Amino acid sequence: MPIAEITIYPIGTGSTSVGDFVANCVKVLDEMGLNYQLTPMGTVFEGSLEEIWEAVARIHEIPFKMGCKRVVTTLKIDDRRDKPSSMRSKVEGVERRLGKKL
Amino acid sequence: MPIAEITIYPIGTGSTSVGDFVANCVKVLDEMGLNYQLTPMGTVFEGSLEEIWEAVARIHEIPFKMGCKRVVTTLKIDDRRDKPSSMRSKVEGVERRLGKKL
Amino acid sequence: MPIAEITIYPIGTGSTSVGDFVANCVKVLDEMGLNYQLTPMGTVFEGSLEEIWEAVARIHEIPFKMGCKRVVTTLKIDDRRDKPSSMRSKVEGVERRLGKKL
Amino acid sequence: MPIAEITIYPIGTGSTSVGDFVANCVKVLDEMGLNYQLTPMGTVFEGSLEEIWEAVARIHEIPFKMGCKRVVTTLKIDDRRDKPSSMRSKVEGVERRLGKKL
Numbered sequence: 001m002p003i004a005e006i007t008i009y010p011i012g013t014g015s016t017s018v019g020d021f022v023a024n025c026v027k028v029l030d031e032m033g034l035n036y037q038l039t040p041m042g043t044v045f046e047g048s049l050e051e052i053w054e055a056v057a058r059i060h061e062i063p064f065k066m067g068c069k070r071v072v073t074t075l076k077i078d079d080r081r082d083k084p085s086s087m088r089s090k091v092e093g094v095e096r097r098l099g100k101k102l
Numbered sequence: 103m104p105i106a107e108i109t110i111y112p113i114g115t116g117s118t119s120v121g122d123f124v125a126n127c128v129k130v131l132d133e134m135g136l137n138y139q140l141t142p143m144g145t146v147f148e149g150s151l152e153e154i155w156e157a158v159a160r161i162h163e164i165p166f167k168m169g170c171k172r173v174v175t176t177l178k179i180d181d182r183r184d185k186p187s188s189m190r191s192k193v194e195g196v197e198r199r200l201g202k203k204l
Numbered sequence: 205m206p207i208a209e210i211t212i213y214p215i216g217t218g219s220t221s222v223g224d225f226v227a228n229c230v231k232v233l234d235e236m237g238l239n240y241q242l243t244p245m246g247t248v249f250e251g252s253l254e255e256i257w258e259a260v261a262r263i264h265e266i267p268f269k270m271g272c273k274r275v276v277t278t279l280k281i282d283d284r285r286d287k288p289s290s291m292r293s294k295v296e297g298v299e300r301r302l303g304k305k306l
Numbered sequence: 307m308p309i310a311e312i313t314i315y316p317i318g319t320g321s322t323s324v325g326d327f328v329a330n331c332v333k334v335l336d337e338m339g340l341n342y343q344l345t346p347m348g349t350v351f352e353g354s355l356e357e358i359w360e361a362v363a364r365i366h367e368i369p370f371k372m373g374c375k376r377v378v379t380t381l382k383i384d385d386r387r388d389k390p391s392s393m394r395s396k397v398e399g400v401e402r403r404l405g406k407k408l
Contacts, residue, residue, distance in 0.1 A: 016318035023301035069184035097227035114220035125403035199329035286375035
């Protein structure tokens with residue numbers, strides 16, 4: 001299952017806060033029933049590629065619906081097809097090597 | 103018209119060269135008839151959002167078709183809706199401010 | 205305090221696994237005594253700008269020391285100077301808006 | 307020689323235009339005498355790692371000096387040490403494969 005990270009940068013809002021935008025974007029993932037994790041620098045989620053494309057297309061529209069005139073959206077997809085991968089297994093793999101829980 | 107930048111990182115190929123992958127990705131944009139620009143760090147193109155989603159979905163599969171087992175694809179979309187924008191106008195806007203052609 | 209996210213992509217290693225590289229990069233942040241969080245798609249940490257530049261310079265060398273011939277390192281810095289910000293406060297701000305802990 | 311791409315996102319400026327910020331960032335690269343290329347989605351330049359760290363540190367401060375309260379700066383470094391690489395050679399390598407100039 002591919003893993004994705006999405007970030008949105010509303011440009012020209014007049015406010016340095018972006019929390020309202022992020023909260024509404026997270027709601028899209030909630031509505032879609034996708035497994036996600038909010039990080040300080042983006043939102044990570046996992047799903048099929050079809051679900052990822054749909055999620056990104058919907059999330060990209062959120063800031064515009066909230067009044068933004070310009071939005072930069074970034075998406076990163078890590079797609080590993082030689083063995084099962086998940087948000088949890090990726091972090092646990094590093095924790096195991098370090099011999100501690102992060 | 104939104105502007106997008108895409109990069110692909112094939113992981114675990116055993117070769118430090120990625121030019122073959124990039125060339126085949128560019129062919130997708132050629133086939134779709136999209137306006138694009140190859141930069142040293144990614145490929146920039148412009149199109150409707152629907153065209154961007156389609157292009158990314160198709161390009162993301164290219165390295166797998168070429169034998170890769172893991173691919174990281176990154177996409178950045180700059181979508182400005184308060185005035186017309188294009189790959190060319192963005193660069194020219196900075197050149198005008200600097201008083202020179204870059 | 206600025207917040208940073210770093211990712212490394214070793215290119216041409218012949219293995220689809222990157223966990224060994226990530227683990228050694230995290231050790232740099234441990235050695236520097238920086239507060240960090242491992243996510244499925246990168247490592248987020250906070251520190252002064254001087255600490256961030258030092259951390260990135262040191263982490264960028266890790267894969268080469270482990271035998272890589274080509275490395276793509278990405279860094280993202282979110283620097284907010286109108287009010288205190290932290291990895292924790294950014295996530296909590298969104299959780300508060302959503303009325304739940306993520 | 308490593309190749310870098312830098313982008314800056316001023317957050318909360320009240321204007322959807324970022325050209326003034328980009329122009330001043332490019333001036334830093336001019337002052338440092340670095341070889342660079344402006345693309346529609348970022349600025350690509352090449353230099354030693356020391357030059358790259360210095361350039362990023364200086365460019366990151368530009369929007370703040372211009373009155374911004376929050377800036378997101380992204381940096382990507384492609385560092386290949388098994389053979390010479392340059393901004394020009396990377397693009398030409400793909401053009402050669404495609405049999406045309408892009």
